[in-house]
Amino acid sequence: MTTEKSRMPDESQIRMLIEDRVKAVHAKDVSAAMSHHAPGILMFDVVNPLRYSGADTVQARTKEWFALYDGPIGYEVRDLSITTGDDVAFCHYLYHVSGTRTDRTNISMWVRATLCLRKIDGTWMITHDHESVPFDPESGKASLDLQP
Numbered sequence: 381m382t383t384e385k386s387r388m389p390d391e392s393q394i395r396m397l398i399e400d401r402v403k404a405v406h407a408k409d410v411s412a413a414m415s416h417h418a419p420g421i422l423m424f425d426v427v428n429p430l431r432y433s434g435a436d437t438v439q440a441r442t443k444e445w446f447a448l449y450d451g452p453i454g455y456e457v458r459d460l461s462i463t464t465g466d467d468v469a470f471c472h473y474l475y476h477v478s479g480t481r482t483d484r485t486n487i488s489m490w491v492r493a494t495l496c497l498r499k500i501d502g503t504w505m506i507t508h509d510h511e512s513v514p515f516d517p518e519s520g521k522a523s524l525d526l527q528p
Contacts, residue, residue: 390464393504394471394497398457405455405477408446414439418498418505426491426511438509447482454478458528467499474528489513489524 397416404412414435423432425441432438446453460473472494480486496508514523 391462394462397504402455402457405453410442413442416506418507422508424510426513449479450482469497471495490526
């Protein structure tokens, strides 16, 4: 069965996936945020532990993240680069996350993201999500005030 989405070029499908991700984060919609993740996803997040394995674990982490914010979460993507093959692709970008946490702390920081994707049954799915922030090697502290 051919769908409108399956007729789109691969890069366009992945751009749409990223746009869907931005909307889902902004709305704190866990189901929408998870809709492009493969069941066996492996995630390296900016917070402990070293890795999150499987869609259920990543979904629980996503719920925790969204619950930290009072109101919408700002999520702006910049410098998106996409490389596609027949059934494997990757992309990387910077994103700015902002908002007010439930403890009234204001967040405004840039994060680096790399996504690895596989085409599963004709649909691009995220199989690996790696997010990071640089750190100052002298202090060992994250460099959260950097700007692109």
